[in-house]
Amino acid sequence: MAVTRDEVLAVLKGIADPVTDTDIVASGTMRALSVTDGKVRFVLEIAPSQAKAYEAVQADAEAKLGALPGVEAVSVVMTAHSAPAAPPDLKPQRKAEPAGPQQVPGIDRILAIASGKGGVGKSTVSANLACALAAEGRRVGLLDADVYGPSQPRMLGVSGRPSSPDGKTILPMRNHGVTMMSLGLMANEDQAVVWRGPMLMGALQQMLTQVQWGALDVLIVDLPPGTGDVQMTLCQKAKVDGAIVVSTPQDVALIDARKGIDMFNQMKTPIFGLIENMSTHVCTECGHEEHIFGHGGVAAEAAKLGVPLLAELPLDLDTRIASDGGAPIVVSKPASKQAQTFRALARRLVDEGRA
Numbered sequence: 001m002a003v004t005r006d007e008v009l010a011v012l013k014g015i016a017d018p019v020t021d022t023d024i025v026a027s028g029t030m031r032a033l034s035v036t037d038g039k040v041r042f043v044l045e046i047a048p049s050q051a052k053a054y055e056a057v058q059a060d061a062e063a064k065l066g067a068l069p070g071v072e073a074v075s076v077v078m079t080a081h082s083a084p085a086a087p088p089d090l091k092p093q094r095k096a097e098p099a100g101p102q103q104v105p106g107i108d109r110i111l112a113i114a115s116g117k118g119g120v121g122k123s124t125v126s127a128n129l130a131c132a133l134a135a136e137g138r139r140v141g142l143l144d145a146d147v148y149g150p151s152q153p154r155m156l157g158v159s160g161r162p163s164s165p166d167g168k169t170i171l172p173m174r175n176h177g178v179t180m181m182s183l184g185l186m187a188n189e190d191q192a193v194v195w196r197g198p199m200l201m202g203a204l205q206q207m208l209t210q211v212q213w214g215a216l217d218v219l220i221v222d223l224p225p226g227t228g229d230v231q232m233t234l235c236q237k238a239k240v241d242g243a244i245v246v247s248t249p250q251d252v253a254l255i256d257a258r259k260g261i262d263m264f265n266q267m268k269t270p271i272f273g274l275i276e277n278m279s280t281h282v283c284t285e286c287g288h289e290e291h292i293f294g295h296g297g298v299a300a301e302a303a304k305l306g307v308p309l310l311a312e313l314p315l316d317l318d319t320r321i322a323s324d325g326g327a328p329i330v331v332s333k334p335a336s337k338q339a340q341t342f343r344a345l346a347r348r349l350v351d352e353g354r355a
Helices: 005-012 048-066 122-135 197-209 229-237 251-266 297-305 317-324 337-351
Strands: 030-036 039-046 073-080 110-115 140-144 173-175 178-182 218-222 242-247 271-276 309-312
Touching: 005 030, 005 048, 039 048, 048 073, 110 122, 110 229, 110 251, 122 140, 122 178, 122 218, 122 242, 122 317, 122 337, 197 229, 229 251, 242 251, 242 297, 251 271, 251 297, 271 297, 297 309, 309 337
Parallel strands: 039 073, 110 218, 110 242, 140 178, 140 218, 242 271, 271 309
Antiparallel strands: 030 039, 173 178
């Protein structure tokens, strides 16, 4: 007659546990008991350091169970405690993002052109400075980050839509020796961009990192006016080497320019200098000079901040016509006084290692 499970348990309860004050059944050391067709199997689950102490228990159990009527075979295995399973990590696995501003691959320097308010000629300065640096032999890129009012396609005479060879990267446009990318190339000229902050920030990061800029000595970023999401995203995500702030001399413009300067200071972005645009107007008929927007306000502000006044640019009809025609005055009239002012600024930035 085959042995029963109760008969086996009765024997095991009579075997003392050498570590506890009870038997091996009550202590829980005996696990996974199987009694089938006269074959008895179980496990002694112990700590690895206790193996020596339980060798006698193993031998005693095998001897006593083997003597029971109906038992044909006994198997007692010692095994170590299994480590408790670690709880599953239910947090989504996200790739760690680099902390702080990062260098954009292939781009040696990033120069931001900013203004406190709109209409002071920031984009005109950006386009002419880019062409002037290209004329000085620099490899220049121009990123039109003024997403609400992108004007660089018109000023640089670029049309058409950029292509994407792989659906992931974008090939920028090029004219007058300047590699250029603008959101204005992605939308119709009269189509408004109605975006909130997160969309603006995403678009800027794409134009920085997913455009095949190639190897550039300097990338000029034509920022929108003010101190909003685009400016903050640029300074937080990309290593901006410095900024140039453009303003007219009038007090209203300077009030906003000071706010832009303070923003760059908070973002720890160096101010390379200020440019006074529309500094004066010379009548093309009689040569009379007058300061329509006042004079000297930007120079005084630069002195107060301890940064250089990089240029004083006149309110000039030829400069406006050239920009509207798609060939900045540096390109269309390189011998003009206005063009030479931009060339001198470009040489200064190159000599100082800033472009």
